[in-house]
Amino acid sequence: MCLADVPPDPERPVSDSPAAPLGRILAIDDDRDLLENFSFCLESSGFRVHTASTLQDGMKLAASQPFHVCLLDRSIGAESGMDALPRLRELAPQMRVIMVTAHSRVDDAVRAIAEGAADYLVKPCSPEQLRVAVARQMDTQRMLEKLERLEREGPRERAAPTSRNPAMARLLTLAEQVARTDANILLLGESGTGKGVLANALHEWSPRAAAPMATINCPSLPAELLESELFGHAKGSFTGATQSTQGRVSNADGGTLFLDEVGDFPLALQPKLLRFIQDKEYERIGDPVTRRADVRIVSATNRDLDAMVRDNSFRLDLLYRLNVISLVLPPLRERLEDLEDLAMTFIARYARSYHLPAARLAPSALARMRAYAWPGNVRELQNVMERAVILCPGEEIGADLLSLGSAPAGAGDPAAVLSPGAPVTLDELERRHIEAVLANAETLDAAARTLGIDSSTLYRKRKAYGL
Ligand SMILES: Nc1ncnc2c1ncn2[C@@H]1O[C@H](COP(=O)(O)OP(=O)(O)OP(=O)(O)O)[C@@H](O)[C@H]1O
Secondary structure, eight states: OOGGGSOOOTTOOOTTOOSSOSOEEEEEOSOHHHHHHHHHHHHTTTOEEEEESSHHHHHHHHHHSOOSEEEEESEETTEEHHHHHHHHHHHOTTOEEEEEESSOOHHHHHHHHHTTOSEEEESSOOHHHHHHHHHHHHHHHHHHHHHHHHHHHOSOOOSOOOOSSHHHHHHHHHHHHHHTSOOOEEEEOSTTSSHHHHHHHHHHHSTTTTSOEEEEEGGGSOHHHHHHHHHOBOTTSSTTOOSOBOOHHHHTTTSEEEEETGGGSOGGGHHHHHHHHHHSEEEOBTOOOEEEOOOEEEEEESSOHHHHHHTTSSOHHHHHHHOSEEEEOOOGGGOGGGHHHHHHHHHHHHHHHTTOOOOEEOHHHHHHHHTSOOTTHHHHHHHHHHHHHHHOOSSEEOGGGOOOSSOOTTOOOHHHHHSTTOSSOHHHHHHHHHHHHHHHOSSHHHHHHHHTSOHHHHHHHHHHHTO
């Protein structure tokens, strides 16, 4: 049976209904019956299909919404789909175009591929041929997105977190349960407790796992760049905008957007984020076209958002939208049952990456670790283990190799470490100075001002030093 013979189903649910479709498809063809049949066939396989019966409408849709795959008729009325291909590719470079034609001419196929089509489908085609062609492009599309994401974000913790601590284990069970819904989730907890790791796990556990996850570290970007990073910009919309960009919300369509350190999200930009969360609509900078993207928002912060609402630096309506479910990660000192497993994970990881033997932890080292408060939480443990692996001369990591808390070996008085000429590296001096300023400052902004650096630089340095 070919697609033209498939009867449209009057009981079929209206398109646009599934929350997280397998992929978004745009079909452009002047044959309305064929469009109906394409939609029926693909929507019953879990795709969301938008159709256009003129080239102009198709272009408008491609410019305003992200699609994974486009089925483009070779001739649409008097217009040529083939001639429109380069413009369509320019409008939506990430979209994979399958050229559909009634003529099985090899030279047409060659031209379509040369113009940037990803594949070629000859009408009449069977539902199976259509599904296979679309599924193949979806696979390629996902793989490219994944590669791009890995390149952009670098390596990150991928294993799902587990815990021997009853409170943390309960939290992970709850997280797995809410991951299956589309509710926005706010992760709270001290710095380094694993909010980023849990955000990744929430995405992986969700029905959106096949789609991308995009991460924005809110304080790492100046306010002006944050808007462009989130929503994209048009070419020429500001100095230096030599290319148009589609922004992370579009990259994450169908998936998850992780707003890390959301407490640092600029107040001036909060209404735009709120509107996007409520209506799923946004505009790129310098481009009036209203676009849509379907993302689930996970955000994280170690700041007291209620206090920020009280002093008017965070919007209450935005907090309500982000905080449909909140999960509070306990500090490491309250889940010491996990200390040994985490330490062994890090030892194995760094032994692998430095090509060193994976040493055991001496009982004395473990006892010392259990007696320590871990103010930097899992991140601090990770840094301590990395150093211990590098310095370990034998098969066992002793307590002497643990650089816990204050001064490095040989330097007793913290003030001495900070004084010019002390026998420490510049990095160590900087780390300790930032640590001391942070301990005395009321806010991160105040600390940044004291240090004479901007908050995004302070954010990067805190991450790098595990503070
Ligand atoms: N369960 C875990 N297993 C392995 N590594 C972990 C785990 N939890 C946290 N880590 C590691 O600890 C470090 C800190 O974790 P993460 O960045 O997720 O914390 P965070 O709470 O988001 O910190 P911040 O608030 O500073 O952004 C990361 O390098 C992460 O890989």
